[in-house]
Amino acid sequence: MRIEELVKKGERKNIEFKEYLCRKTHLSKDRKLSLASQMKYRVLSGEGKAVYVIGVTDSGEIKGLNKEKLEESFDVLQEIAKEAGLSIAKKKIIEKNGNFVGIAFIERALQKEHLLIGTAGHVDHGKSTLVGCLVSGELDNGDGKTRIFLDTQKHEIERGLSADLSYAVYGFKNGKVIRLKNPLSKRERASIVEKADKIVTFVDTVGHEPWLRTTIRGIVGQKLDYGILTIAGDEGITHITKEHLGLLLAMELPVIIVITKCDRANEEKLVKLEEEIKKLLSLVGKVPTFVRSKRDIEHLPAFWETKIIVPVIRTSSVSGEGLELLDELFKFLPKRIERVERSKDFLMYIDKIYTVKGVGIVVSGSVKEGVLRKGEEIFIGPTSEGEFKKVKAPSLEVHHLSVDTAEVGEVVGIALRGLDFEVRRGMIVSTCKDLKSTWEFEAEVVILNHPTKIAKGYEPVIHLETISETIIIEPLDTEFLAAGDKGRVKIRFKYHPYYIREGQKFIFREGRSKGIGVVMKVLN
Secondary structure (H helix, E strand, C coil): CCHHHHHHCCCECCEEEECCCCHHHHCCHHHHHHHHHHHHHHHHHCCCEEEEEECECCCCCECCECHHHHHHHHHHHHHHHHHCCEEEEEEEEEEECCEEEEEEEEEECCCCEEEEEEEEECCCCCHHHHHHHHHHCCCCCCCCHHHHHCCCCHHHHHHCCCCCCEEEEEEEECCEEECCCCCCCHHHHHHHHHHCCEEEEEEECCCCHHHHHHHHHHHHCCCCCEEEEEEECCCCCCHHHHHHHHHHHHCCCCEEEEEECHHHCCHHHHHHHHHHHHHHHHHCCCEEEEECCHHHHHCCCCHHHHCCEEEEEECCCCCCCCHHHHHHHHHHCCCCCCCCCCCCCCEEECCEEEEECCCEEEEEEEEEECCEECCCEEEEECCCCCCCEEEECCCEEECCEEECEECCCCEEEEECECCCCCCCCCCEEECCCCCCCECEEEEEEEEEECCCCECCCECCEEEECCEEEEEEEEECCCCCECCCCEEEEEEEECCCCECCCCCCEEEEEECCEEEEEEEEEECC
């Protein structure tokens, strides 16, 4: 195709015009991330391929560049592609009136992309049912038929209430959705992980108030990319809705609000709810964007970068309203967490512990850093004595698929060999040989809610990664802290030492008393 014919058709789903890409301007951190996100969307829209035309303005005017600027533009484009997990498969240079126009053909790199998305919201607001519909493609019968695809414990199914974290998965291949024909089949889940070039894992948390600590574990303890907050159209915002929104924001997660059960509410009620959502978000410095069509998604700002925009989508698991929009959004969303060098030591906080017949003890969690290879020696701990024990990892699984490696953002099960001590949630699995356990650390905290004063000796429960442990707090800069106060404190674990690092965020609570904090200094 001649360049004039290509340009005449204009920018469309998988074609992008760039007049000139300057290294200084376009490779600044924020601009680079924004352009990488744009490129991902172009590639997804073109089912795995996109075309970038350099030397052409947004309006389609062919200006061309000199050789030096064209080569700089190609280099910048390659850096942006690398950031997005893509590559330039082919380049073409066309001379035009003494200048040059470049065409770059962008394709997916061979690596898989794995999104980890946490769901939160009040009990019976349709979290599990929504996820069940997405992964299976089946509509619900109004009684939560599809939620069975997530809840695996007998009492959960009988009562219709989730009591522990559940996981579900679906994927995309060249931009097309791959769903589970039989979501209860372990073999099918494994096939999704094997076939898809983009995998979406849902960490479904618990909406029932007595299990709030489990919800916190799901939000704090996993390496989530995004958080979904469900609000039922027929019931609206509740105190649990506000609590869960606060948890997602405390962990600095980009939030997507999904209004569920829209088939049970009329237009007037839904409009009123959207106004209430707008008011609620304004209190925490956020702005809603109401997504009504795929075009809205195409023009959606990079909300995960701005940390201000919150997409709001109406859905119904019974009628199917909005489910295609969620598919389109997840197809479009980039992996948010920073890429970690493969040479970095592997790190995972243990979330669940199983005994599997014929295998032995298996621990699972989401990978925080590095890469683990099957058969590699690993260190687990700390034990009650503060030690890290060396064992082997003879096998690894991601959603029941046996894999050779486990990487950042994946939820992985690790079989353990050579175990002669008790494994607890909150311990770590690492390939690092130089690990130190900690009893005490200093932190900056903010008290969100407390009826009296927090003084030396206060004992709430901390939630840091998958650690859930009673701590003893001692204010350092003042005699006590009250609701709304911010201050530095010393914290000591009451029963066991743990592995923690500076910069980790946490939540602590006791009844309705709550606070958030960040580790500032590890003491001993």
